[in-house]
Amino acid sequence: MTPRPTLLALTLALLTPTAAAQGATSVRLGFFPNLTHAPALVGLERGTFQKALGKVKLEPKEFVSGTTLTEAFAAGQIDIAYVGPGPAINAAARGMPLQIIAGASEAGAVLIARKDSGIKTYKDLAGKRVAVPSLGNTQDISLRHILKEQGLKAQTDGGNVTVTPVAPADVLAAFAANRVDATLVPEPWGAALEARGHLLVGSEKTVWRGGAYPTTIVIVNTKFAQANPALVAAFLKAHGEAVAFLTGKPAAAAASVNKELEALTGQKLDLRVLQRAMNRTRFTTNLDPAALGEYAALNVEAGYARGTVDLAPFLNPGLKR
Amino acid sequence: MTTTSLDTRTPLRRPSRWRMLGWQLLGLVLLLALWWFVTDVLRLYPPYVFPSPRAVWTEISYGLWGSGPQDGKLLAGIGNSLRRVLVGYASAVVLGGVVGLLMGAWRPLRDTLGAYLTGIQSVPSIAFVPFAILFFGLNERAVLFVVILEGFIPVALAVSGALMNVPPALRIAGRTLGARGLDLTTGVLLPSAVPSILTGLRTAWSFAWRALVGAELLVSASASLGAQLEIGRNTANIALVIATILTIGVIGGVFDALLRVLETRVRRDYGLEVQQ
Numbered sequence: 001m002t003p004r005p006t007l008l009a010l011t012l013a014l015l016t017p018t019a020a021a022q023g024a025t026s027v028r029l030g031f032f033p034n035l036t037h038a039p040a041l042v043g044l045e046r047g048t049f050q051k052a053l054g055k056v057k058l059e060p061k062e063f064v065s066g067t068t069l070t071e072a073f074a075a076g077q078i079d080i081a082y083v084g085p086g087p088a089i090n091a092a093a094r095g096m097p098l099q100i101i102a103g104a105s106e107a108g109a110v111l112i113a114r115k116d117s118g119i120k121t122y123k124d125l126a127g128k129r130v131a132v133p134s135l136g137n138t139q140d141i142s143l144r145h146i147l148k149e150q151g152l153k154a155q156t157d158g159g160n161v162t163v164t165p166v167a168p169a170d171v172l173a174a175f176a177a178n179r180v181d182a183t184l185v186p187e188p189w190g191a192a193l194e195a196r197g198h199l200l201v202g203s204e205k206t207v208w209r210g211g212a213y214p215t216t217i218v219i220v221n222t223k224f225a226q227a228n229p230a231l232v233a234a235f236l237k238a239h240g241e242a243v244a245f246l247t248g249k250p251a252a253a254a255a256s257v258n259k260e261l262e263a264l265t266g267q268k269l270d271l272r273v274l275q276r277a278m279n280r281t282r283f284t285t286n287l288d289p290a291a292l293g294e295y296a297a298l299n300v301e302a303g304y305a306r307g308t309v310d311l312a313p314f315l316n317p318g319l320k321r
Numbered sequence: 322m323t324t325t326s327l328d329t330r331t332p333l334r335r336p337s338r339w340r341m342l343g344w345q346l347l348g349l350v351l352l353l354a355l356w357w358f359v360t361d362v363l364r365l366y367p368p369y370v371f372p373s374p375r376a377v378w379t380e381i382s383y384g385l386w387g388s389g390p391q392d393g394k395l396l397a398g399i400g401n402s403l404r405r406v407l408v409g410y411a412s413a414v415v416l417g418g419v420v421g422l423l424m425g426a427w428r429p430l431r432d433t434l435g436a437y438l439t440g441i442q443s444v445p446s447i448a449f450v451p452f453a454i455l456f457f458g459l460n461e462r463a464v465l466f467v468v469i470l471e472g473f474i475p476v477a478l479a480v481s482g483a484l485m486n487v488p489p490a491l492r493i494a495g496r497t498l499g500a501r502g503l504d505l506t507t508g509v510l511l512p513s514a515v516p517s518i519l520t521g522l523r524t525a526w527s528f529a530w531r532a533l534v535g536a537e538l539l540v541s542a543s544a545s546l547g548a549q550l551e552i553g554r555n556t557a558n559i560a561l562v563i564a565t566i567l568t569i570g571v572i573g574g575v576f577d578a579l580l581r582v583l584e585t586r587v588r589r590d591y592g593l594e595v596q597q
Contacts, residue, residue, distance in 0.1 A: 019434045067555045074369050074557065090556040094369040129459065135541065135548075136555035155543045156394070164459045165541065165551070179459050303391035306383070 008251075024228050026057040027235065030069045030081035033062060033264040034168065035187040035277050036108040036215045038257050040082045041244040045260040052238035055060055056231060061075050063133040064167050070172055073098065079224040079314070084138030085214050085295045086087065093299075093309040097222035099316040101285065102239055104218055107211035108281030109191035111146070111202030117181040118149055119201055122150045129176060131166035132181040136304050138215060139184040140165075141295065142207050144302040146184075157303065169265060172196065186215060187277035188261070188269055195273045204280040211282070213291050225319060232319050246283040287317045372560040382548075391553025395568060396547050397544040402440035402533060403572070405545070409465050410529045414522065420473065421480025421518075426506055438474045446471045446532035450539045459540050471570035481523020483514030516588045519529040522579040530573045 029049065031040035040060075042048045050058045061078065063069040066087030070104055072078045074096055076246040085261035091098055098230060105252045117129060126146065142152060143163060153159020166174050168189040175198060182201065184195070194200055196320050205211040246253045250321045254274050262268040269277075289311065355376055359365050360373040368376060383394025444466050453463040468527040487510045495509035537547020546569055553561030588594045 001516070004542050065555075070557050074367075086557075087557070090558070094557045094559075095367065096557065097367075111561075134555050147547050155446070156397075156548065157391075162459075162543070167558075177455065179454070300391075303394070304552070304558075306391070 019150065024056065024057050024079065024224065024231060025186070027053055027228075027231060028059045028061060028077060028079045028082070030061050030063055030072060030078040032064065032069075032082070033261055034216075035257060035261075035274070035281055036084075036105045037082045038253070038278075038281070038283060039104050039216075039242040041238055042253055042256045042262075043111060043238055043261075043262040044247055045256045046242075046245070048238045048242050048245075049235060052234040052241075053231065054234070056319075062171070064093070066137045067134050070096075073219075073221065076221070079228075080218065080220045080232070082216050083219055085217055085292055086136060086141045086299065088217060088219050088227070089292070089299050089309060089311070090136060090304060091219075092314045093305050093310065095184075098219045098314060098320065099222050099225055100217055100311070100314050101220050101316055101319045102218040102227075102236060102285045103214055103287045104216040104239070104243070104283070104285070105302065106214055106282040106284060107188045107204035108205070108215045108277075109142065109184060109207055110200060110204055111180040111182060112186045112190050112193040112208065113199045113201045114178075114180070114199050115176045115199055119182050120198070122146055122202060122206075123152075125150070125161050125182060127150055127160050128181040129164055129172055129179070130163040131164055131180040131185075133168050134165045135163070136302075138295075139300045141188065142213075143184045144200065145208060145298050148301065169267070169299035172224065187281050190280070191273045191277035192269060194276070195270060197199050209291065209294070210223055213231055213295070214288065215281070217287065217292075220319070223301070225316075229319070236285075236318060240313050243283045243285050245279075250275075250278060272282075287315065289315055322484035345579050349430065352427030360473075368463070369557055369559060376560040377563045377567070380561045381567070382560075384564060394544060395549060395564065397571065398546045398549045398565075399568065401440040401544050402537065402546040405461065405464055406468060406529055406533045409533065410472050410526060412465075412523055413469045413529055414476055414563045416469065417473035417476025417521075417525065418480055421477040422484070422506065422511075424477060425484030428478070431485070435478065435481060438477060441470070442478070445535075446528070447535040447539070450536050453536070454540060457578070460513075461540075461543070463540050464533065464536040467527050468533045471532035472525045475524040475528055476518075479518050479524070480514070483521070484510050486517065487513050497521035516584070516591050516593055519580070519587055523577065523584060526576055527573065527581055530569075534569055 031037045031038070037211055044060055061072070063072070066084050069078065069092050070087045071084055073081060073091065088098065088100060107295060116129065116160070119125060130143060134140065134141055147159070147161055149152060149178070152161050154163045156160050156163070166180060166181060166183065168185045171180070171183045171189060174192060175193065183193070184207070190200070201205065220232055254271060256270065257270055258274055292311055292315070293308070296311060299305050300308055354374055356374050358372055360368070361375070381395065383389070383392045385393070386396070387393055406508055420434070439496040449464070449470060453466045455461040457466055481540050484506070491509060491513055492505070495505050500508055534547050537545040538550055541548035546565055549565040551564060553559065585594060
């Protein structure tokens with residue numbers, strides 16, 4: 001029953017994920033169709049990224065949660081990604097080769113309650129079912145911190161608040177079917193729920209740190225960055241342009257975001273709804289290491305890691321080498 | 322040996338059983354050694370793709386008897402999952418038993434419902450989860466629905482099949498002695514069908530266990546083995562995923578072995594296990 005060595009070696013070689021190639025001919029970009037990923041949306045819609053990359057082809061890949069994005073990243077199928085700090089910190093803690101190179105958005109997550117749920121304040125979440133985009137994601141970590149501050153606990157930790165994963169785009173249906181009572185969602189889903197008469201319980205400012213927390217950051221595969229520094233620099237420049245467009249020309253940016261969201265999700269938002277969502281989200285390329293460090297601590301508090309990971313080796317704003 | 326032995330306690334069987342256990346243990350050790358060699362020595366994979374046995378053991382030990390505030394989740398998950406599967410399985414056995422009896426007693430029902438049940442059985446249990454969530458909500462009832470649905474079909478089919486396969490001689494003998502209708506079913510047919518029914522019960526267990534973990538994976542609101550898998554996946558903690566898979570396999574295997582012992586004993590009592 002001894003396996004033939006050649007066959008074994010071949011099998012293992014086939015199973016081993018391939019590293020990012022030197023002198024890449026394409027940049028594979030991961031992102032979600034959320035307003036908190038708006039720099040990605042306008043960068044794609046206006047062709048900013050492709051222009052900056054020149055002949056190198058941009059391959060945008062859309063994800064619905066940090067989970068699947070992290071898996072694709074681990075499998076070496078993503079080079080650069082817009083992702084929440086939660087999944088990025090978890091991935092870093094497991095030793096995935098990633099560099100956090102820029103901020104993308106801050107705040108932009110709100111807690112909305114179903115209109116007939118009876119929830120008016122955070123305290124009322126006791127005994128209720130609250131949806132988050134996915135377990136262990138940025139909003140889940142924030143929610144567990146809110147619960148802790150209110151003296152509440154998730155059912156999995158022996159409390160009575162049921163935290164359940166529901167994709168943001170499906171929350172409207174989940175509200176309609178009475179499957180969940182509240183949700184902590186990234187924009188524009190919060191504003192969209194509000195437009196249907198559901199209630200804003202926690203604004204982006206009361207979720208955490210008065211709103212001064214990262215919601216989306218930009219990460220790059222370390223090997224890819226080492227092999228293609230010029231490409232990453234070009235991408236970061238385009239990212240900066242997209243953020244400047246979002247902050248400088250909000251009305252035009254809203255139209256651009258809406259166009260891209262419709263192309264991706266098939267849902268067109270009322271421009272006033274989108275405007276409201278944009279007012280609750282701050283777009284910036286800045287990274288606040290202190291806020292990220294505190295997020296890592298909240299990640300431990302939420303039970304998703306046993307110890308805080310030192311983010312210093314992963315933080316590389318602007319990819320200074 | 323040409324003599325037949327119906328007694329398990331004869332020393333003749335012992336050595337082979339121990340030898341088999343020895344081989345199984347050796348296989349396990351070799352597998353662990355290969356795993357360790359590939360991950361810790363050759364380092365063929367990054368740890369976030371394929372972790373070492375030590376990393377998985379850490380997850381198991383923290384999850385089962387760790388004392389930190391976030392530890393013991395695997396144990397809590399096992400508790401919840403076992404409670405659910407036992408409730409679901411018991412309900413499935415009762416429901417399957419009744420439906421099977423009815424199908425065995427009344428041919429038109431067997432020809433119609435039986436065919437549908439075989440069809441439903443071929444649908445993977447996870448396919449029923451979205452429907453169960455809409456019907457019952459994101460809660461335990463949705464999970465139980467899927468477990469019972471998956472568990473009762475093999476029981477019903479086994480009971481009706483076993484009743485159908487009772488040797489005609491027994492049926493005729495029963496009738497001759499005056500048993501009719503329900504008396505014939507419960508007094509003559511059912512006892513003789515017990516070995517086949519037990520096989521059905523064992524199949525139902527593995528169906529129910531698999532359906533449970535599949536449903537928990539999608540309805541991961543409270544502590545469970547399925548939720549552990551989902552959390553491990555969401556936090557890029559593949560060691561936790563492997564630890565949970567091992568736990569699911571061990572529990573499934575232990576229960577299957579217990580049912581197999583029961584099945585073997587009954588088959589022996591019925592004179593169906595004859596050693597050569």
